Amino acid sequence: MDKKRSMVTVTNITKTYNKGVVKAVNNVSFSVAKGELFGLIGPDGAGKSSLFRILTTLLLPDSGTATVAGYDVVTDYRQIRSSVGYMPGRFSLYPDLSIEENLHFFATVFNTTVKENYHLIEDIYVQIEPFKKRRAGKLSGGMKQKLALCCALIHKPTVLFLDEPTTGVDPVSRKEFWEMLKRLKQQGITIVVSTPYMDEATLCDRIALIQQGRILSIDTPQGIVAAYPGQLYAVKARDMPRVSQVLTTYTPPFINYLFGEYIHVDSQGMGDRNPTELLRGILTQAGLDGIEVTPITPTIEDCFIKLLTT
Ligand SMILES: Nc1ncnc2c1ncn2[C@@H]1O[C@H](COP(=O)(O)OP(=O)(O)OP(=O)(O)O)[C@@H](O)[C@H]1O
Missing domain, CATH: 3.40.50.300 (P-loop containing nucleotide triphosphate hydrolases)
Structure with missing residues (x-):
């Protein structure tokens, strides 16, 4: 400047x-x-x-x-x-x-x-x-x-x-x-x-x-x-606490947090796999239904959380 x-x-x-x-x-x-x-x-x-x-x-x-x-x-x-x-x-x-x-x-x-x-x-x-x-x-x-x-x-x-x-x-x-x-x-x-x-x-x-x-x-x-690195997803299913639990206990765990009525999930650690398919697969396998997985543009709050976790 x-x-x-x-x-x-x-x-x-x-x-x-x-x-x-x-x-x-x-x-x-x-x-x-x-x-x-x-x-x-x-x-x-x-x-x-x-x-x-x-x-x-x-x-x-x-x-x-x-x-x-x-x-x-x-x-x-x-x-x-x-x-x-x-x-x-x-x-x-x-x-x-x-x-x-x-x-x-x-x-x-x-x-x-x-x-x-x-x-x-x-x-x-x-x-x-x-x-x-x-x-x-x-x-x-x-x-x-x-x-x-x-x-x-x-x-x-x-x-x-x-x-x-x-x-x-x-x-x-x-x-x-x-x-x-x-x-x-x-x-x-x-x-x-x-x-x-x-x-x-x-x-x-x-x-x-x-x-x-x-x-x-x-x-x-x-x-x-x-500048947000990677891609962010908004995820929803009928049993939200269970969604968070499944994503957090997965190996390696995914960065995920409740954001309004969705759980935001970061693509970090998903490698070459298609994140939408991967997330759907994991959640379906865990017996969840009503699954929604949508790629989204991060908000400033998402960027803040990402900066804190990297
Ligand atoms: N006079 C003081 N003596 C000791 N610690 C202080 C003092 N003033 C602020 N702090 C501490 O310094 C840190 C920064 O405080 P500061 O008030 O600058 O932050 P802030 O972002 O404005 O937050 P807040 O909105 O709570 O005031 C905090 O950990 C606070 O507890």
Whole structure:
């Protein structure tokens, strides 16, 4: 990637806790281009929040370097704090202040006014404005999320860091939220967002799959899916627990896991044999009926599981 256009550059960042016992971020490197919507995708404890806190200058890394908007996260923390917007995991709103008061408070802290940058938040703010006198502590998850986003945007940041913004938010608000992010991106704001929801990964321009502080893969969602080695099958039969048992106890065992109403089975270890025929044969021989075996395109979650098992 063109370094000049890079708005976030992370180089070999490591962060440990408890005197090195917990490796929260382990030699992580990536960069995010201007105007890109970049996702950090990983389960709880993967190290996403620690990375965000380092990039927003709230935590010092043990080693490695990082720049945001061209500023060093250790030496230029003042410039970074004024040029980034940060929405922490637990929305940092003042529960006793109203919607309106929270917004004015954040604008004042950043030496600006709500009026000056209203155009940036208008789309989002109009949705919560009817309740502007309501205290933040009394808002629903979706409304808190919208207010927190307005507060993170009110000083016109060039880079926006959103740490699990959709966790605990209803599905409709989650969808609306991603549409808002698309619009912000169109205004040239660079966005780094983390989520444990794999389905949200496909809404990013590029994603990093992260687990136990390590990046397993970085690419476009389509690139990650295209790089899936082998073929995946969706398998179903009348007795699903038995399907899993048969596939797991086969020699060599097949990678298989429940995925919605199907069991996904990886073709690894099937050699030259036709996987559909092989799977049908094994399951029929085990006395199962109602067997369905269909080759499928993996989801990001399948790719994540595959990366974890190889
Ligand atoms: N202050 C701390 N002291 C000790 N261990 C910590 C501290 N903060 C985080 N950890 C540990 O570091 C690892 C990474 O945590 P981190 O919060 O960065 O991950 P995360 O992906 O954001 O997950 P979550 O969504 O649960 O916060 C976890 O094992 C966590 O328990």
